Amino acid sequence: MKIEEKWVYPASDDAVYAMIVDPAFQEAKCVATKAVEHSVEIEPDGGGHTVVTHRTMSTASFPSQFKSMIGDSLKITETQAWGAPDADGVREAQLSVVIAGVPIALTGTITATPSGTRGKDTVMDVAGDLKARIPLIGGKIEQAAAPAIVSAVRSEAETGKEYLAR
Numbered sequence: 112m113k114i115e116e117k118w119v120y121p122a123s124d125d126a127v128y129a130m131i132v133d134p135a136f137q138e139a140k141c142v143a144t145k146a147v148e149h150s151v152e153i154e155p156d157g158g159g160h161t162v163v164t165h166r167t168m169s170t171a172s173f174p175s176q177f178k179s180m181i182g183d184s185l186k187i188t189e190t191q192a193w194g195a196p197d198a199d200g201v202r203e204a205q206l207s208v209v210i211a212g213v214p215i216a217l218t219g220t221i222t223a224t225p226s227g228t229r230g231k232d233t234v235m236d237v238a239g240d241l242k243a244r245i246p247l248i249g250g251k252i253e254q255a256a257a258p259a260i261v262s263a264v265r266s267e268a269e270t271g272k273e274y275l276a277r
Contacts, residue, residue: 249272
């Protein structure tokens with residue numbers, strides 16, 4: 112199932128990238144998604160960084176038929192492998208979201224593109240493919256999981272706007 116979200120940060124691409132690799136922003140992002148527990152790892156990687164967040168999320172709001180299969184919580188690992196900017200200042204990250212013990216994952220890209228007058232804005236574009244590898248019911252699980260993924264992306268966008276407004 113395709114997941115696509117786009118938003119604009121009212122800040123330069125350099126300011127947005129500095130935010131992305133700031134542990135304080137990554138911590139705020141985890142808190143905003145109501146993670147029960149979380150940790151953040153950020154490592155330089157060539158001209159970019161690898162950002163990894165680990166979150167434990169409650170399944171209390173999940174439909175009962177899925178909750179009985181996965182338990183009271185999910186352990187989610189999100190990895191963003193950011194590269195160096197290209198000649199136009201565009202940065203891209205390979206995105207991976209894996210849920211431990213559950214055959215469902217999101218893979219895709221995040222693109223940060225300078226925009227606006229003299230690059231004063233940055234357009235963020237998330238494009239991914241959500242796959243549940245469970246025969247017969249995989250599609251239903253994808254449909255059930257997609258709103259939570261979209262909600263997390265939108266929460267990250269709002270958290271970023273608040274962070275940049277400081």
